[in-house]
Amino acid sequence: IEKSRQLLLCHGFDEVLNYSFSHPEKEADFETEHSAIEIRNPFSSKASHLRTTLLGGLLDNVVWNKNRGAEGVHLFEIGNIYFKGRTKSHEQRTLALVTTGQVGSPQWNRKSEKTDFFRLKGALESLMAYLKYEHFSFKEEDHTFFGEKNSLALVLKEDTVGYLGLLKKSLRDVYSLDKPVWAAELNLDALFEKIPQAYQYSPVTRFPIVIRDVSFIADQDVSFQNIREAVEKRSLSHLVNFDIYDRFSGSSIPKGRSAYLFGLFS
Numbered sequence: 001i002e003k004s005r006q007l008l009l010c011h012g013f014d015e016v017l018n019y020s021f022s023h024p025e026k027e028a029d030f031e032t033e034h035s036a037i038e039i040r041n042p043f044s045s046k047a048s049h050l051r052t053t054l055l056g057g058l059l060d061n062v063v064w065n066k067n068r069g070a071e072g073v074h075l076f077e078i079g080n081i082y083f084k085g086r087t088k089s090h091e092q093r094t095l096a097l098v099t100t101g102q103v104g105s106p107q108w109n110r111k112s113e114k115t116d117f118f119r120l121k122g123a124l125e126s127l128m129a130y131l132k133y134e135h136f137s138f139k140e141e142d143h144t145f146f147g148e149k150n151s152l153a154l155v156l157k158e159d160t161v162g163y164l165g166l167l168k169k170s171l172r173d174v175y176s177l178d179k180p181v182w183a184a185e186l187n188l189d190a191l192f193e194k195i196p197q198a199y200q201y202s203p204v205t206r207f208p209i210v211i212r213d214v215s216f217i218a219d220q221d222v223s224f225q226n227i228r229e230a231v232e233k234r235s236l237s238h239l240v241n242f243d244i245y246d247r248f249s250g251s252s253i254p255k256g257r258s259a260y261l262f263g264l265f266s
């Protein structure tokens with residue numbers, strides 16, 4: 001958990017710690033698959049249930065910061081969620097992130113950048129790599145938190161450990177947020193059950209790295225994940241990494257197709 005915290009701070013996310021109590025009406029708006037636990041003697045009717053998601057508290061934090069002039073809010077929380085089971089109640093370690101608005105402080109010599117889906121996904125990819133988890137992937141899958149066809153499932157060794165995407169408008173309306181909010185929530189208990197790759201010392205290579213660019217045209221519905229899986233099936237022993245540089249579609253490219261540019265590192 002401490003490694004996760006350190007990496008997310010390096011990616012520009014600030015950590016928050018919220019109460020485990022939640023507003024019953026807002027809790028219902030998230031439509032989680034869990035049944036909320038009601039508190040017998042709550043100190044307030046607006047905090048009468050235990051949270052089944054961390055995102056409610058994070059969105060309250062976003063609103064609080066926006067109301068005080070923050071142009072961009074990028075937060076994460078590591079905590080427990082609670083829910084009823086068939087025979088007993090459960091608590092689950094969870095990580096949630098939200099990002100919205102401007103990235104970084106305004107500067108006179110450059111244009112301000114807006115956060116987007118790829119900043120959130122990149123942070124999660126870095127987290128998985130930093131924790132030494134291999135063979136993870138993202139697949140398109142709808143979720144109740146996010147807009148239709150605007151979410152991905154994070155899959156590790158054929159098990160889904162989290163979701164990320166663009167928060168659906170009905171949830172943003174509950175919190176009076178008019179700008180896009182990107183969010184993710186990971187089940188840390190499910191993640192930590194998986195055995196990561198052991199850390200292993202590797203000497204610095206005596207040879208310079210070799211980089212080759214590869215450009216090709218494919219259907220527009222071909223995702224980076226599809227291409228990654230195809231490359232990994234080739235079992236190229238000297239391939240250290242590969243990444244996408246550019247994706248282009250226009251009048252010079254056949255309709256329904258896109259041009260891709262990749263870098264191969266060996």
